[in-house]
Amino acid sequence: MKIIIDYxxxxxxxxxxxxxxxxxxxxWSHFNAPYFNEYxxxxxxxxxxxYAPYYIDVDHRxxxxxxxxxxxxxxxxxxxxxxxxxxxGLVIYDESYWGKGIGTYxxxxxITELFEKFPLIQRVGFTTWSGNPxxxxxxxxxxxxxxxxxxxxxxxxxxxxxxxxxxxLRDEWTKKAANGLD
Numbered sequence: 001m002k003i004i005i006d007y008x009x010x011x012x013x014x015x016x017x018x019x020x021x022x023x024x025x026x027x028w029s030h031f032n033a034p035y036f037n038e039y040x041x042x043x044x045x046x047x048x049x050x051y052a053p054y055y056i057d058v059d060h061r062x063x064x065x066x067x068x069x070x071x072x073x074x075x076x077x078x079x080x081x082x083x084x085x086x087x088x089g090l091v092i093y094d095e096s097y098w099g100k101g102i103g104t105y106x107x108x109x110x111i112t113e114l115f116e117k118f119p120l121i122q123r124v125g126f127t128t129w130s131g132n133p134x135x136x137x138x139x140x141x142x143x144x145x146x147x148x149x150x151x152x153x154x155x156x157x158x159x160x161x162x163x164x165x166x167x168x169l170r171d172e173w174t175k176k177a178a179n180g181l182d
Contacts, residue, residue, distance in 0.1 A: 001066055005074055005106050008056050008063040015070045016055055017047045019093040027095045031132045035156040064106050071097050074110040084121045103134060104141045115170055125167030129154045139166030143176060
């Protein structure tokens with residue numbers, strides 16, 4: 001299985017729509033911060049006009065490709081650019097690829113790329129919730145530090161969940177790579 005992260009070309013615009021925006025209630029949307037109730041299916045024309053420009057060939061998002069098939073994406077965003085606080089996101093839309101180590105593998109690639117791309121940042125992290133055991137496992141497998149657990153602050157389908165923050169410092173990441181642990 002060949003796994004890479006790369007810019008999403010215009011030729012994959014329809015594929016991205018099909019896996020991310022077409023369905024009314026995709027399984028991935030139940031794990032990707034569903035408590036915000038932000039997900040909604042989008043018709044193809046609206047997607048092309050209003051959404052695709054934020055995904056296709058942009059610097060802050062990359063497609064996750066398995067054997068040349070787009071299955072998800074990684075992204076980064078500035079929690080606070082003036083303080084150099086960078087976070088990343090990950091979503092694998094096709095659940096047939098869940099639980100295979102792909103998220104851990106591409107997170108490793110992406111974190112490395114982010115530290116290379118932004119030589120002044122000292123930390124890369126992500127935020128998830130206790131209802132997403134897959135993302136928490138990625139943080140643990142990559143030896144990231146569980147930096148915060150905000151208890152019972154995410155309410156979803158009649159139940160409270162914790163907000164979870166993981167992070168890794170540049171020197172920790174560099175040391176891990178030097179020891180061959182990536």
